Amino acid sequence: MAGIYLHIPFCKQKCHYCNFYSIASLSSKDDFLKALISEIQLQKKYLSGETTGTIYFGGGTPSLLSQDELQSIIDKLHETYDIEDEVEITLEANPDDLHSGKIKELKNTGINRLSIGIQSFFPEDLHYLNRVHSDQQAMDCIKRSQDAGFTNISIDLIYGIPGLNDEKWLQNLATFRSFNLPHLSAYGLTVEPKTPLEVMIRKNRMQDVDDNQIAGQFRILMEFAENNGMEHYEISNFCQPGQYSQHNTNYWFGKKYLGLGPSAHSFDTQSRQWNVAGVRKYCDSLYSGIVPFETETLSDEQKFNEYVMLSIRTMWGIQLDYIQKNFGSMQVDQFKKATLKLIREGYLKKENKSILLSKEGKLFADRITSDLFIS
Numbered sequence: 001m002a003g004i005y006l007h008i009p010f011c012k013q014k015c016h017y018c019n020f021y022s023i024a025s026l027s028s029k030d031d032f033l034k035a036l037i038s039e040i041q042l043q044k045k046y047l048s049g050e051t052t053g054t055i056y057f058g059g060g061t062p063s064l065l066s067q068d069e070l071q072s073i074i075d076k077l078h079e080t081y082d083i084e085d086e087v088e089i090t091l092e093a094n095p096d097d098l099h100s101g102k103i104k105e106l107k108n109t110g111i112n113r114l115s116i117g118i119q120s121f122f123p124e125d126l127h128y129l130n131r132v133h134s135d136q137q138a139m140d141c142i143k144r145s146q147d148a149g150f151t152n153i154s155i156d157l158i159y160g161i162p163g164l165n166d167e168k169w170l171q172n173l174a175t176f177r178s179f180n181l182p183h184l185s186a187y188g189l190t191v192e193p194k195t196p197l198e199v200m201i202r203k204n205r206m207q208d209v210d211d212n213q214i215a216g217q218f219r220i221l222m223e224f225a226e227n228n229g230m231e232h233y234e235i236s237n238f239c240q241p242g243q244y245s246q247h248n249t250n251y252w253f254g255k256k257y258l259g260l261g262p263s264a265h266s267f268d269t270q271s272r273q274w275n276v277a278g279v280r281k282y283c284d285s286l287y288s289g290i291v292p293f294e295t296e297t298l299s300d301e302q303k304f305n306e307y308v309m310l311s312i313r314t315m316w317g318i319q320l321d322y323i324q325k326n327f328g329s330m331q332v333d334q335f336k337k338a339t340l341k342l343i344r345e346g347y348l349k350k351e352n353k354s355i356l357l358s359k360e361g362k363l364f365a366d367r368i369t370s371d372l373f374i375s
Ligand code: SF4
Pocket: 010, 011, 013, 014, 015, 018, 019, 020, 022, 059, 060, 061, 094, 117
């Protein structure tokens, strides 16, 4: 079962920390939609022989699209690809877009999962991040979505924001709990190069993030999830038992996916390709019937590292049998050797034939992952 990702590259304003490709202008929206419909058709072969179980509208801010615009995209996908009846269709939405009329419209399109970018319920955090919505809108949109009949709702929260002390972080988590939602994605604030946040911190115009605060609040998050019966199924993702994001879980399991739209990535298990990250270039190329992408065939080494990087972050961990089957006995032996010290130090644990991050290991996931890479 494959997945389809659609990158909708428009936002009302740029958040200070964001390094996703998007533009804060809707002037090229109509051109983009025309090009996207054309790309849906042109990429048909990429998923030939596959059924599609998940569709994901990400961005950018897909909730800026109208019901008609979303419907025409979904209809075109159904017309072109073999979509399963029980398809999970997720839309990333920002709270300021989710007024009652809009939520009903979304429901009409067949979208059955909302991923809402809340980030924090405190106005000062939203201000620090340069989010466009208010704390009140953050509260209201969740209730409204539930009232409109959406049950599969995830929210995003960010911890490690300067000014978000542990008490406030716990309050954000308690507010999440009060809505009884099935899914939470929570990220430590990262200062990405060349973002407005990085520039302003460098110029001492904004307070820097503190790694100790991030680590402490990640511990609080893990304890919160445990105390509330949630599955910590990927480093940044938590859910009520079994309520995984099917789309993202497929990424972590190395399944095939097609990415459509500027900057979107696709993966067919042997190679990956990525579209140009520019709306104008994207449109111009598609108007001449060419999908503007670059591609890279993965070497065995890259495939191995990719498998380690994706699976170690999940609660299912790295499967020794998978390494045996796909990379051979020598690789299993080498990998086992590489894990010995990390198991002794308590960062990894072995359960049956799986290698998993321990709670402590989850705090150092990136460093541990690179220790297990082959080069
Ligand atoms: S709304 Fe999302 S994609 Fe747009 S700037 Fe903010 S974080 Fe980035």
